[in-house]
Amino acid sequence: MDYHRGAQVEVRIARIFNTYGPRMCIDDGRVVSNFVAQALRKEPLTVYGDGKQTRSxxxxxxxVEGLIRLMDGEHVGPFNLGNPGEFTMLELAKVVQDTIDPNAAIVFRPNTQDDPHKRKPDITKAKELLGWEPTVSLRQGLPLMVTDFRKRIFGDHDS
Structure with missing residues (x-):
């Protein structure tokens, strides 16, 4: 924003919220990839705290669609690009169970002190000025990620 204001450089600013999908780093420490990798490896899904903290x-x-609309548009931003649908960590673990292994165990570990209780993007500005909002639900997108992770963890085998 400083370049935009001070040097009149044309910029676009996106505030990107939790994103998941194929080709993610398997062991990147993000909750979706952690849960998927743990379930595929037949390890318990690790939920921190009481599992009631939310993410989207x-x-x-x-x-990608949001970024393209931002780049093609005339508005600087910042724009929140994320899905406003909230899931508790426990709900996410259950969606991963449903997708991969209904018998996957869930274990609870102490939470970190700085873990925010709620994260939910307000995408009103992106909807109004970019005509953008997410269209792929977690239950639609997660199986695509699982297929990719399964291939990379096990090769071409199913498990």
């Missing part, structure tokens, strides 16, 4: 998750193609 957008599929990668939704993010």
């Amino acid at each position: 998750f957008q599929y990668v193609s939704d993010l």
Whole structure:
């Protein structure tokens, strides 16, 4: 924003929220990739704290569409690009169970002190000025990510 204001450089600013999908780093420490990798490896899904903290998750193609609309538009931003649908960590673990292994165990570990209780983007500005909002639900996108992770973890085998 400083370049935009001070040097009149044309910029676009996106504030990107949790994004998931194929080709993510398997062991990147993000909650979706952690849960998917743990379930595929037959490890318990690790939920920190009571599992009631919320996050929102957008599929990668939704993010790309939002970025393209931002770049093609005339508005600087910042624009929140994310999915406003909230899931508790426990709900996310259950969606991963439903997708991969209904018998996957869930274990609880102490939470970190700085873990925010709620994260939910307000995408009103992106909807109004970019005509953008996410279209892929977690239950639609997660299986695509699982297929990719399964291939990379196990090769071409199913498990």
